């Protein structure tokens with residue numbers, strides 16, 4: 001049964017909202033979490049393909065660089081609650097982690113559900129109520145500094161308009177996430193709520209999103225995952241971004257970690273109506289000269305073999321047929337008949353396997369939202385709004401987003417931790433007064 005008045009109301013039971021609630025409990029007793037979905041933490045449970053890449057072991061400077069220019073906003077939060085703190089936090093809650101390639105921490109048994117369960121058990125043990133099926137539709141600030149929160153409370157049959165409740169609170173934490181994967185509950189509603197309270201929302205883009213490419217080449221390679229390749233973004237004959245690592249071909253284009261990380265650059269260029277290409281270096285460890293020497297060696301040593309045999313030695317199976325098609329060279333053509341022009345063409349294709357970008361997938365396929373509450377309007381030391389006293393932000397709703405690798409969840413937990421911590425808040429009030 002919901003009451004009329006709370007000290008703190010937290011909107012959104014994702015990682016940011018849940019940790020904010022747990023930490024708020026140290027200073028306040030009357031806390032309520034409002035969650036619009038029937039179950040809390042839906043996105044956390046599917047994170048990292050259900051394995052949850054919770055954080056990264058990168059050092060502070062490197063970690064922050066993964067957020068681009070807005071990363072500096074997180075300096076204070078990370079200085080107070082960083083990767084090792086997060087790991088220890090969950091270890092105390094009974095969750096263990098393992099470190100994988102790229103410094104990525106995953107839950108020990110590859111079960112993101114265990115992380116959500118640990119948070120929810122902690123919330124329960126602190127007697128913090130979570131009201132699910134409760135969608136916040138408006139937040140108003142009264143002259144007496146109280147907030148009035150209007151909530152659409154669905155009944156068990158899921159009737160959205162069953163009941164509209166009004167709750168008062170001294171403080172509100174908006175932790176409603178971004179706009180991606182709306183089926184997990186984050187539909188971007190929090191941006192509207194913040195905007196009604198006077199906040200600026202910087203333009204919203206899907207980020208860490210798969211890229212659509214021209215032609216049928218990607219479709220033919222669908223399902224092929226490549227490791228240790230370099231992907232570059234090209235626009236107006238200039239290289240504008242690049243990443244090294246793992247990628248994936250899909251029925252519509254390109255995906256996988258390095259493509260998702262490059263997507264932020266691509267999305268902005270495409271929205272500016274630029275012509276964009278992604279060039280894949282399939283042999284980044286070899287120079288053009290080294291590749292040519294390797295091809296010449298193969299030709300000399302196996303001169304009677306067919307062209308296809310050479311490709312098989314250089315490429316995974318699926319790529320062989322695509323390369324043969326691109327060359328328009330009969331696959332049985334003897335290596336001794338391959339001329340220098342054809343050698344050059346092969347070398348170029350290995351180093352610059354190009355795809356023209358035609359677009360990108362929607363918010364529903366994006367791992368995170370780029371853009372959000374303008375960081376200039378939030379105190380980075382408390383996560384409190386600089387415009388509305390008593391209003392706090394945590395997690396992806398803020399205009400911060402990073403590469404894949406556990407950076408986004410760390411940001412959600414660190415900002416939630418700071419927003420919830422009375423200690424940090426009072427410390428900063430002291431600092432502010434000085």
Ligand SMILES: Cc1cc2nc3c(=O)[nH]c(=O)nc-3n(C[C@H](O)[C@H](O)[C@H](O)COP(=O)(O)OP(=O)(O)OC[C@H]3O[C@@H](n4cnc5c(N)ncnc54)[C@H](O)[C@@H]3O)c2cc1C
Nearest residue numbers: 012014015016036047048053136177185395396406408409
């Ligand atoms: C498929 C996928 C995989 C991912 N994997 C990783 C990973 O491995 N590592 C990583 O670092 N990041 C990952 N991310 C990103 C990460 O999950 C998010 O950045 C993180 O969950 C953001 O946390 P949050 O608490 O801010 O928001 P969310 O997790 O989105 O939670 C917001 C909550 O607010 C609720 N809500 C929204 N509006 C309202 C309203 N009006 N009233 C009441 N409640 C509301 C929503 O229902 C939701 O429960 C992944 C994302 C996706 C989509």
